[in-house]
Amino acid sequence: MPPTAYEVYKELEREDRFAPHAGSTQDSSYTTWRERAATRNLRRGLAIIIACWMFYFLYLNRLYAASIARSFSNKQEELTSGTVKIPLEAHIMSKCPDAQDCLQQLVVPAMERISDKVDFDLSFIGSISKQTSDVECKHGPTECIGNMIILCAANLPFPPNSHGSSTSRTPVIRSLGFANCLIGDYEQIPSRSLVESCALEHGIDFDALNECASRQDDGLNDPEDPTPDDPTGIALLRKSVQHSADLGVTKSCTVRLDEKVWCIRDNGEWADCPGGSGDVSALVGEVERLWAQRNQ
Structure with a gap:
């Protein structure tokens, strides 16, 4: 199950707390960490979007399948009545x-x-x-x-x-x-x-x-x-x-x-x-x- 917005927020807060800060002797490491963090967040965001689309797609498929089933049932009733x-x-x-x-x-x-x-x-x-x-x-x-x-x-x-x-x-x-x-x-x-x-x-x-x-x-x-x-x-x-x-x-x-x-x-x-x-x-x-x- 994808993380909630609250969970993502807390994770970013934790990473900020333990990340190197600007002005320290590790500026290059700080920049590198920020790039890695941005990449992770982008991947996480994409994963959430894909998961939502998959859920939506599957839901539509269920609706379509139900529609087909109803149509088949109605057809059977028509055949029976005929x-x-x-x-x-x-x-x-x-x-x-x-x-x-x-x-x-x-x-x-x-x-x-x-x-x-x-x-x-x-x-x-x-x-x-x-x-x-x-x-x-x-x-x-x-x-x-x-x-x-x-x-x-x-x-x-x-x-x-x-x-x-x-x-x-x-x-x-x-x-x-x-x-x-x-x-x-x-x-x-x-x-x-x-x-x-x-x-x-x-x-x-x-x-x-x-x-x-x-x-x-x-x-x-x-x-x-x-x-x-x-x-x-x-x-x-x-x-x-x-x-x-x-x-x-x-x-x-x-x-x-x-x-x-x-x-x-x-x-x-x-x-x-x-x-x-x-x-x-x-x-x-x-x-x-x-x-x-x-x-x-």
């Missing part, structure tokens, strides 16, 4: 026992393991009257209400009390848990006590849910409906049913992975499934394979 998720979709009817089996035996257990790797959607099966454009459901109007409630839960602005220009929707794990809760007791859909209980369990705003599902204005002729900030249950249902019809999906429950049918649960049996059944490990393994392939 990952390609695998499409996974389940087409169901809310009052269907096959939908209950499908969610409980395959979809929910799989999603617990691969929710971060998939773009999951829950769609509904029904029909749209050509005469009235009304949506009709296989198990009656109460099933249509159940479908709307589940769709509203998935499309409400999140967090629950947000208003205005929120673009966030209810997290998939919450909305899927809510759907599974309702369909787990599908005979009671759309009982208010059941809906309130499931909404409370999964952090869904019941009042907002009720408002969305009960609105009469379905925006049939409005291409912007349902709007992200003001979802309408009937508009969400019509859009979902039309989507399933466009894909030719008619059986509840049909699971589609990467835009292809992966497995069907119909009349209490699994069909068209790899391995012949609704194998959770097989679905998880295929999702992980596709995800790794597209995110190398």
Whole structure:
């Protein structure tokens, strides 16, 4: 560590005390000592300056290295946020026992393991009257209400009390848990006590849910409906049913992975499934394979 100014001063004072003085018989020695002292002081001063520059240089390098590290970290976050998720979709009817089996035996257990790797959607099966454009459901109007409630839960602005220009929707794990809760007791859909209980369990705003599902204005002729900030249950249902019809999906429950049918649960049996059944490990393994392939 270079000497402090005080230490340098004391050293010069000590040397002056014991140096030859002018006027003595050692004038030439006095001059020579002064030259040596000046040289030492110059070297010492240069050493201090060099040490300061080195410290400054190293400090700047540390700042630069930290900047590079932050830049690399930000780049990694950008790459992570830009990952390609695998499409996974389940087409169901809310009052269907096959939908209950499908969610409980395959979809929910799989999603617990691969929710971060998939773009999951829950769609509904029904029909749209050509005469009235009304949506009709296989198990009656109460099933249509159940479908709307589940769709509203998935499309409400999140967090629950947000208003205005929120673009966030209810997290998939919450909305899927809510759907599974309702369909787990599908005979009671759309009982208010059941809906309130499931909404409370999964952090869904019941009042907002009720408002969305009960609105009469379905925006049939409005291409912007349902709007992200003001979802309408009937508009969400019509859009979902039309989507399933466009894909030719008619059986509840049909699971589609990467835009292809992966497995069907119909009349209490699994069909068209790899391995012949609704194998959770097989679905998880295929999702992980596709995800790794597209995110190398």
